[in-house]
Amino acid sequence: MNWRHGLILAALATALSSAHAIEFNQLQPGKSALAFVSKQMNVPVEGQFKSFRSKLAFDPAKPAAAKAELEIDLASIDAGSKDANDEVASKAWFDTKAFPVAKFVSTSFKPLGGNRFEVSGKMTIKGRTQDLATPVTLRQEGNSATFEGSLVLKRADYAIGEGMWADFGTVANEVQVKFRLVATAAAAAAK
Amino acid sequence: MSSLPSTPPASGTRYSGVAIGLHWLIAVAIAGSFSVGLYMADLPLSPQKLKLYSWHKWAGVTIFLVVMVRLGWRLSHRPPQLPAGMPAWQRKVAEATHVLLYVLMIVIPLSGWLMSSAKGFQTVWFGVLPLPDLLAKNEALGKLLEEVHELLNWSTAAVVVAHLGAALKHHFIDRDDVLTRMLPLLRSPTSGGTK
Numbered sequence: 001m002n003w004r005h006g007l008i009l010a011a012l013a014t015a016l017s018s019a020h021a022i023e024f025n026q027l028q029p030g031k032s033a034l035a036f037v038s039k040q041m042n043v044p045v046e047g048q049f050k051s052f053r054s055k056l057a058f059d060p061a062k063p064a065a066a067k068a069e070l071e072i073d074l075a076s077i078d079a080g081s082k083d084a085n086d087e088v089a090s091k092a093w094f095d096t097k098a099f100p101v102a103k104f105v106s107t108s109f110k111p112l113g114g115n116r117f118e119v120s121g122k123m124t125i126k127g128r129t130q131d132l133a134t135p136v137t138l139r140q141e142g143n144s145a146t147f148e149g150s151l152v153l154k155r156a157d158y159a160i161g162e163g164m165w166a167d168f169g170t171v172a173n174e175v176q177v178k179f180r181l182v183a184t185a186a187a188a189a190a191k
Numbered sequence: 192m193s194s195l196p197s198t199p200p201a202s203g204t205r206y207s208g209v210a211i212g213l214h215w216l217i218a219v220a221i222a223g224s225f226s227v228g229l230y231m232a233d234l235p236l237s238p239q240k241l242k243l244y245s246w247h248k249w250a251g252v253t254i255f256l257v258v259m260v261r262l263g264w265r266l267s268h269r270p271p272q273l274p275a276g277m278p279a280w281q282r283k284v285a286e287a288t289h290v291l292l293y294v295l296m297i298v299i300p301l302s303g304w305l306m307s308s309a310k311g312f313q314t315v316w317f318g319v320l321p322l323p324d325l326l327a328k329n330e331a332l333g334k335l336l337e338e339v340h341e342l343l344n345w346s347t348a349a350v351v352v353a354h355l356g357a358a359l360k361h362h363f364i365d366r367d368d369v370l371t372r373m374l375p376l377l378r379s380p381t382s383g384g385t386k
Contacts (some may be wrong), residue, residue: 041244043318
């Protein structure tokens with residue numbers, strides 16, 4: 001949590017110099033969404049995770065110092081049908097009993113100009129950690145910020161779908177992930 | 192119906208090669224997808240099951256298109272007349288059975304397509320051409336359409352049994368040419384009764 005303390009100090013320091021300093025750090029789960037599209041026999045099938053948490057610290061004045069952590073409850077998956085939900089909890093897929101949570105921890109926020117950023121970090125699913133980078137678009141409306149983006153995850157990188165499912169001919173390796181995280185600024189951080 | 196040629200071919204004439212070809216092509220395709228559909232529905236989820244579902248859906252779309260061609264052919268080419276001695280009620284039943292079969296051949300692929308959409312699995316013909324989803328995902332509606340699709344298929348099975356039974360009855364009991372004029376690989380328009 002040290003980085004958060006650092007960030008709050010940084011935010012306070014910024015607040016002293018700028019009346020508009022603001023740190024978005026309260027995820028609004030009801031307004032946020034984590035969806036994905038898998039391809040089965042080339043048929044796009046939509047799914048989503050209904051339960052996830054995020055620790056977020058984003059100061060628009062100092063985007064490069066931003067931090068984000070995302071924890072996803074894998075049991076909250078909706079993979080498109082009841083059969084699929086039961087199946088993806090199994091050992092061959094997420095092995096949800098042994099690995100109930102997927103986690104992303106950011107390592108850098110790189111401004112790409114305008115309201116776009118590249119967020120890099122480490123994604124851990126099923127005990128496997130991979131580097132990951134994704135473009136993120138920021139939309140700021142008063143006390144609320146929306147971070148949106150999409151990226152392609154390769155399921156094989158995390159051993160999601162082993163054994164008879166390992167062949168990409170039926171379920172494609174590439175999974176399109178779309179996220180929308182809405183965060184507000186905590187009263188203490190907002191000035 | 193006014194566009195039909197006014198005089199049907201005389202009794203004793205065979206169906207055209209196109210009509211015979213379409214009839215048997217569709218018969219084999221329907222028997223195949225019916226069996227696959229019956230088999231795949233209760234399989235545990237596996238890559239094989241996903242493949243079978245896709246193949247079944249591709250077959251359904253293809254059958255629908257071939258049925259459209261066949262319907263066009265049927266409406267522009269009158270089939271040979273039924274045997275002269277056939278009672279009026281039998282003619283009516285035969286006519287109704289054929290109309291019903293056409294209706295089922297059209298409605299069944301449509302019900303499968305709608306059911307797929309309602310269940311949230313788009314139909315992508317041969318994995319290449321996505322068909323639009325006319326229905327939004329809706330679990331209850333998907334379940335209902337699944338039952339409709341199943342019921343229509345069992346109805347088809349029953350009507351096909353009647354259709355087959357009638358053809359065999361014409362061949363072995365009435366000893367007319369109703370069966371043989373639809374059989375492929377026969378060249379002469381002689382009436383059946385002997386092999």
